[in-house]
Every structure is written in C-alpha cells, then in structure tokens.
Amino acid sequence: MKPSEKSPLMQSALDSLSNNLFGRSRTEAIELNICVDCGNPAKDFRDKLSEREYTISGLCQKCQDKVFGGQE
Numbered sequence: 001m002k003p004s005e006k007s008p009l010m011q012s013a014l015d016s017l018s019n020n021l022f023g024r025s026r027t028e029a030i031e032l033n034i035c036v037d038c039g040n041p042a043k044d045f046r047d048k049l050s051e052r053e054y055t056i057s058g059l060c061q062k063c064q065d066k067v068f069g070g071q072e
Contacts, residue, residue, distance in 0.1 A: 001042075003030045004055045018058065026058040035060035 003026065006014065015025040022029075022036050029036035033043065036058030045051040045061050053064055 001030055001033060001055055003027050003058075004052075029058045030055060035063050037063040 003011075011027065015027050018024065018026040018029070018036050024036055024039070026036050029039075029042075033041060035042050038060065040060055040062075042054055042058075042060040045054065050061055050064055053059065057064070057067075059067060
C-alpha cells in the first residue's frame with residue numbers, strides 16, 4: 001500500500017510524531033505493510049473505509065479498533 005498523499009511538511013511531521021510514539025515512521029510502516037503501533041502485518045481490514053484509514057494513520061484493524069472503538 002501507499003501512504004495517503006500529504007505535503008512534505010505534513011509527511012515529516014507525521015513521521016516524527018509516529019517515531020516518537022511508536023518507534024517507527026508512519027511512511028515506512030505503510031510501505032512495509034505493517035502496523036505503525038503493534039508492528040504486526042496490516043492486512044484483513046473490515047471494510048474499504050478501514051483499509052483507507054490504514055493509508056492515513058498506519059494502524060492495522062486491531063489497533064484502529066483500540067483507538068477508535070471496535071465494531072459493535
């Protein structure tokens with residue numbers, strides 16, 4: 001997958017933030033198809049919206065559910 005398009009300044013800020021929070025850059029995690037948070041493979045998304053969210057945040061489905069709340 002490719003990260004969602006961001007300006008270079010925004011890309012740098014997000015990568016810096018994710019490095020500080022998770023120890024890896026959002027861009028690198030997405031390029032490697034792993035979760036920026038847990039480091040597990042990022043696959044098997046619930047729906048297209050969750051898959052799109054991965055290209056924005058770098059979070060796998062499990063971590064998206066943890067952050068945003070799981071499917072009821």
